[in-house]
Structure formats: C-alpha cells, structure tokens
C-alpha cells in the first residue's frame with residue numbers, strides 16, 4: 001500500500017476545493033484496503049473512501065484521518081446467463097468507460113447514465129441517475145468490505161434498499177461498507193427506452209436509437225449543459241460536483257403553495273408524482289423562481305457561482321474558491337428557497353467527514 005502524508009485533496013475532486021488529508025492511502029488491491037484500515041485503526045484515525053471525488057465537498061481544514069483512494073485496477077468481466085448479460089466490474093473502473101463498453105456491445109440499460117463522472121464503486125452510493133435511468137435498475141449485487149467485521153460480503157440489490165439518490169450506503173448503513181466490485185445484469189435483447197423530454201426531442205417520438213447512439217446524444221446534451229467533464233475542453237461550468245441540490249419530495253400542500261409562483265405563460269410547476277402519493281419538485285425551478293438565474297454570483301467577482309448553463313450546479317468559477325465560499329452560496333440559496341416555499345433543499349454531494357463508526361481519535 002502506498003501511503004502519503006499531508007496530501008492536498010482539492011486535485012482529487014471535481015470541484016477543486018478543500019484542504020489536505022493527514023494521510024492518503026492508494027488502495028490498489030483488496031489486500032491494500034485491509035492494510036490501510038489496519039493502519040488507520042492502529043493510529044486511531046478516522047477513514048474515508050474516495051472514488052473519483054465527483055460528488056464530494058472537502059472542507060478547507062482538510063481531513064484529520066486516512067483517505068482511502070480507491071485505485072483498484074479497472075476490470076469489466078462479461079458473462080452470458082440465458083437472456084441476461086452479467087457484468088462484474090471493479091470499483092476502480094471509470095463509470096463512463098463501463099457505460100461506453102456496454103453500449104459498444106449493443107447492450108441497453110445504462111446508456112442514459114453516460115457522461116457521469118466518478119468510479120463504479122461510487123455509483124451505488126447515491127444510486128446515480130439521469131435522463132430517466134437509475135443505476136439500481138441494473139445492479140444485481142455489490143461486493144463490499146464490512147467495516148464492522150472486516151469481511152467481504154455480497155449484498156443483493158434488495159439489501160441495498162435503493163431509492164431516489166439513496167441506498168443503505170448513504171443512509172441506514174452509512175460508513176459501514178467499502179465497495180470493491182459491482183455486478184450488473186442487463187437484458188441481452190433490451191432496446192433503449194427513452195422517457196426524458198431532452199432525449200425525445202433529440203431523437204423524435206418514432207426513433208429507435210441504438211444504445212451507442214443514446215450514449216452519444218446524452219453526452220452531447222450534457223456538454224451543452226456544462227454537465228460533462230471534458231479534459232480536452234475544460235470549462236469553469238463543469239468545475240462542480242454535478243447537481244448541488246436534490247429534487248425535494250414534498251406533499252400536496254407544498255406543491256399547491258408552489259403553484260402561486262408560476263410565471264406568466266407557464267403551464268405548471270415541473271413535478272413528478274411518485275407511487276407513494278408524494279410529489280418530487282424540480283429543485284432548479286424552485287431556485288430560479290427564488291431569484292437565482294443561471295450564472296448567479298453573490299458579488300461580481302465571487303469565486304463561486306451558479307453555472308451559466310445549469311441552475312443546479314454550483315461551480316468553482318476561478319479555480320481558487322474555498323469551501324467557505326461555496327457553503328456561503330449554498331446557505332444563501334437554501335435560506336431563500338426555504339423562506340419562499342417552506343421547502344428545505346437538501347445538499348446532494350457528500351461533505352467529507354470522519355467515518356463515525358470507525359473513529360477513534362488519539363485524544364479519545
């Protein structure tokens with residue numbers, strides 16, 4: 001295991017914000033993972049698994065424990081079982097590389113998740129989703145290290161309790177598991193199903209595109225919204241953690257309240273009715289109606305702002321923003337939305353904090 005001390009974490013995140021880790025362990029095998037955990041426990045330090053850093057807010061003061069940089073070798077193993085294709089994929093595999101690989105084989109089921117940054121190990125944590133698909137629709141099981149027992153376990157899709165931007169990994173069992181491998185199952189004969197307005201507009205209602213065509217269209221749509229990280233063509237609009245706020249799930253009363261703020265000529269508040277009867281509102285609409293347009297900044301030369309192409313993305317405009325700058329803007333938006341709509345917007349990216357179950361500070 002490769003271990004370094006006082007390592008700046010900002011370069012390991014897509015926001016490019018935050019202070020140093022006391023230790024950064026490069027984890028390139030399951031044995032490394034166990035060794036790094038043993039090291040953290042011996043030193044009585046907290047630990048935190050880091051994937052691609054694309055859904056992460058690192059505080060300016062950094063992290064006082066051991067960051068486990070998941071660097072497991074990329075591996076995608078495809079097998080066929082009757083009408084299904086099974087893909088066993090290492091947690092260290094780049095997410096988009098997996099989607100591309102499957103689309104190139106003509107396999108449908110993940111094409112709408114093209115262009116999401118990060119690694120496969122991060123994908124089940126918040127049950128990534130986009131353009132009408134969620135990763136939980138194709139996850140069969142997750143191999144993870146259980147920090148309670150230090151044994152590897154195989155969790156079924158049901159065990160993971162997936163829901164909108166949620167799983168056991170970021171809710172009931174937060175900080176308990178480190179994902180080492182994810183197994184996906186796709187229907188070998190499936191064709192892409194388009195449900196999202198952007199994609200229907202792109203292809204037209206009668207089209208029957210291949211998975212690869214949908215993959216390419218999704219990436220183009222994302223690029224236009226600044227939601228694609230393109231190293232060849234970097235843009236401050238994609239120096240973000242993706243959507244900074246989740247779409248809030250509200251009751252009928254809150255939905256009716258929002259109706260009062262429809263702009264002239266606007267037919268309806270964008271919303272989705274869920275099987276439970278609850279209503280998911282578009283956080284971007286709430287933010288815009290509160291007076292935060294795309295490109296908003298608190299002051300003209302503020303280092304952070306709202307992306308000029310996507311209302312939900314808070315960006316590090318200058319590349320030198322601090323976490324304090326970012327949280328000031330977040331708080332301002334949350335406060336004003338709560339004031340107007342009585343809805344508390346929830347932050348989507350994870351804030352790097354010690355794993356409490358594992359924390360044993362030296363002075364405890």
Ligand SMILES: Cc1cc2nc3c(=O)[nH]c(=O)nc-3n(C[C@H](O)[C@H](O)[C@H](O)COP(=O)(O)OP(=O)(O)OC[C@H]3O[C@@H](n4cnc5c(N)ncnc54)[C@H](O)[C@@H]3O)c2cc1C
Pocket residue numbers: 014048049050051052053054055056070091116117118119120121122123125126127128129130177178179180226227228229238240241242243350
């Ligand atoms: C431009 C942009 C666009 C985005 N678009 C979308 C989108 O459309 N839909 C969407 O859902 N998300 C989106 N995101 C958010 C992000 O890309 C995803 O959530 C991604 O899956 C995070 O993976 P990661 O490897 O970067 O995780 P990290 O950011 O490194 O970590 C996120 C969380 O997962 C945990 N974690 C990571 N790896 C492991 C592991 N192996 N075991 C246990 N815990 C782990 C971390 O501890 C942390 O709590 C976007 C982000 C950006 C920057």
